[in-house]
Amino acid sequence: MRYPDLPLPPVAGGFILSRHLNHSDPLLAVSHFAPQKYHDALAVEWGIPLPARLQQAVIKRRAEYLASRFLVRSVMAELGIADFILSNAPDRSPCWPAGIQASLSHSAGVVVVAATRQPCAIGIDVEQFMLEKTAQDTAELLMNEQEQQLLRTLPISFSAAATLLFSLKESIYKALWPQVYQPMDFLDAALVSVDLTQQRATLRLTQHFSGCFTAGTLLQATFLWHENQVITQVTHRL
Template identity: 85%
Template structure:
C-alpha cells in the first residue's frame, strides 16, 4: 500500500488543498481540504448540489460531503465513469456504480477512496490517532485480551496501536457491509497478526456472517502512517 503520488487536476478557491491517486488495484486516492475555505457556492460551481438532509448541517459536515464527492468523481472518471455523483441508500451506505466495488472515508481534512472492478470486498478508513486516555477507556469495547496483548508488543505507543486496530476493523466492516447488510460489533473480528515492516495485518472473524464469512475466516489488511493519521485498507476476494 503506497501513499498516492499522481496529482489530480488542481481546483481553485483554496478549499481542496491537494488530490493524488495511485493507479493500483484497488485504485487508491487521497485529497486534503480546508473546511475553513468551504462555502456553499462551491457545491453549485462544481455541480455537486447538497442533498436536503445537509442543507441545515454545520459547515464542517457540508465541507466533508463536497470534498468526498469531488474525490469520488475523480476516481470514477479514472475507471471510465464520467460526471458521477455519489448518493446514499436509505441505510446511508454509498451507492456505487454497477460493477464497482469501492469504499470512502474522511477525517479531519482528509478524504480517502479505494475502488476496483475486480470481484473483491473493499473497505478503507482513515483515522487521526486517538489519545492515550481514549485508548485506555475504549479498550474493552474495541479488543479482546489477546488483541490487547498483541498491541502492546508493537513498536508504537498503545494509543497508536489502538487507533490502527480501530481503523482496521472499520475498514473490515465497510468491506463486508455491501456483501451482508448486517451490523457488526468490534469484537466480531479479532486482530491476529501485524507486520510493521510490510505494513500489513490479518484479522479473523469470530462470528457467523453468512456462508462465505464463517467464524475463522481470515481477511488481509494493509496500512500506512501519515503524520498523525493512519490509513487502512481491507480487500477480500469474493
C-alpha cells in the same frame, strides 16, 4: 499499499488543497481540504448539489460531503465513468456504479477513496491518532484480551496501536456491509497478526455473517502511516 503520489489537477479557491492517486488495483486516492474555506456556492459551481438532509447541517459536515464527492467523481473518471455523483441508499451506505467495488472515508480534512472493478469486498478507513487516555478508556470495547496483549508487544505507542486496530475494524465493517447487510461489533473480528515493516495485518471473524463470511474467515489488510494519521484497507476476494 503506497501513499498516493500522482497529482490530479489543482483546484482553485483554497477549499481543495491537494488530490493525489495511485494507479494501483484497487486504485487509491487521497484529498486534503480546508473546511474553513467551504461555502455552498462551490456545490453549485461543481454540480454536486447538497442533499436535503444536509441543507441545515453544520459547515464541517457539508464540507466533508462536498470534498468526498469531488474526489469520488475524479476516481470514477479514472475508471471511465464520467460525471458520477455518489448518492446514498436509505441505510446511508454509498451507491457505487454497477461493476465497481469501492469504499470511502474522511477524517479531519482528509478524504480517502479505494475502488476496483475486481469482484471483491473492499473497505477503507482513515483515522487521526487517538489520545493515550482515549485508547486506554476504550480498550475493552475495541479489543479482547489477546488483542490487547498483542498490541502492547508492538514497538509503537499503545495509542497508535489502538488507532490502527480501530481503523482496521472500521475497514472490515465497510467491506462486509455491502455483502451481508448486518451490523458488526468491534469484537466480531479479532486481530491475528501485525507486520509493521510490511504494513500488513490479518484479522479473523469471530462471528458468522454469511456463507462467504463465516466465523474463522481470515481477512487481509494493508495500512500506512502518514503524519498523525493511519489509513487501512481491507480487500477480500468474492
